[in-house]
Amino acid sequence: MIPVRRIVATCALGALGVALSACGTSGPPGTPKPAPPGPPASASGSAVPSRPPTLAPGPGGLTPVFTNGPRTRGRTVALTFDADMTADEGPRAAGGEHFDNPRLINTLRAFKVPATVFMTGRWADQYPAQARALGRDPLFEVANHSYSHYAFTKDCYGLPTVSKDRMRADVERAYAAFTKAGVPHAMPYFRFPGGCYDQQALRTLSAVGVTAVQWDVVSGDAFATDSDAVARQVLEGVKPGSVVVMHCTRSAAPATERALRTIVPELRKRGFRFVKVSELIGAANQHP
Incomplete structure (x- = not known):
């Protein structure tokens, strides 16, 4: 049996059971002006490959798991941002809590850094205009982080658990939420809440x-306030083909945008090129 992965990631640290938040698209006063996004994807899907790369199923047809791209195919790195508003956090949003970080998204655009956003369906329901804008901006790709952000195993950092008979429905409900919000090409990639599977x-x-x-x-x-420490941890860990897990939220990851201002120039100075997860998976298929 494959053991449960309990990666100490942002969605799993700090207050147990509290989901981290996601990305916005329009900034408050003082937000740096982003580079203009490209045109929306056409109805025919020409802006996105009609068949995004995926990994072949594992033994017995199991869902394949991707951790990083090839180490020898150039100095590429994928920054990923979890948008993990949970199903029960509607009252907190209604009370004024912000589950977005417009300044971070604008910074990515200003730096022209492509990224993959793993979004919960609940967040797309809460912020449909922002989800649609992210999904139609060719700089980004939207992937699935479940609808509810409930765990798919027991004992996953205090998160509520999705029952076995609801797992598939929870993932499919997230895709339905993306479609309802106007995301035209959600990717066939899924990130387990808490990284637990x-x-x-x-x-x-x-x-x-x-x-x-x-x-x-x-x-x-997650919950970090020292942007230098976040930047240092990323810079010390990145290798060719790396996938970096981060968050874009004002409340639960307040240091991330500042950290990006150090991470992006330094990695480019080292010769790294930023790519989406889809490019790393495509490279892995070509050179397993």
């Missing part, structure tokens, strides 16, 4: 046809 979860999701995406670099940005 086991063989049963992989087997249950095999019918959905997704590639599960983990990471090999933990940014440590």
Whole structure:
């Protein structure tokens, strides 16, 4: 049996059961002016490949798991941002809590850094205009982080648990939320809430046809207030082909945007090129 992965990632640190937040698209006063996004994807899908790369199923048809790209195919790195508002956080949003970080998204645009956003369906329901803008901006790709942000195993950092018979429905409900919000091309990639999974979860999701995406670099940005420490942890961990897990939220990862201002120029100075997860998976298929 594949052991449960309990990666110490941002969505799993700090107050247990509290989901981290996601990305916005319009900044407050003082937000740096972003580079203009490209045109929206056309109805025919020409802005996004019609068949995004995925990994072949694992033994017995299990959902494949992707952690990092090839180490020898150039100095590429994928920054990923979890948008993990949980299903029960609507009252907190209604009370004024912000589950977005417009300044961070604008900074990515200003630096022209492509990124993959793993979004919960609940967040897309809460912020449909922002989800649509992210999904139509060719700088970004939107992937699935479940609808509820409930765990797919037991004992996952205090998160509520999705029952086995609801796992597939939870993932499919997230895709339905993306469609409702106007995201035209959600990717066939799934990130387990908390990074927790086991063989049963992989087997249950095999019918959905997704590639599960983990990471090999933990940014440590959850609830962090020291942007230098976050930047240092990322810079010390990145290797060619790395997938970095981060968050874009004003409340639960307040240091991330400042950390990016150090991370991006330094990695470019070292010769790294920023790519989306889809490019790393495509490279892995070509050179397993």
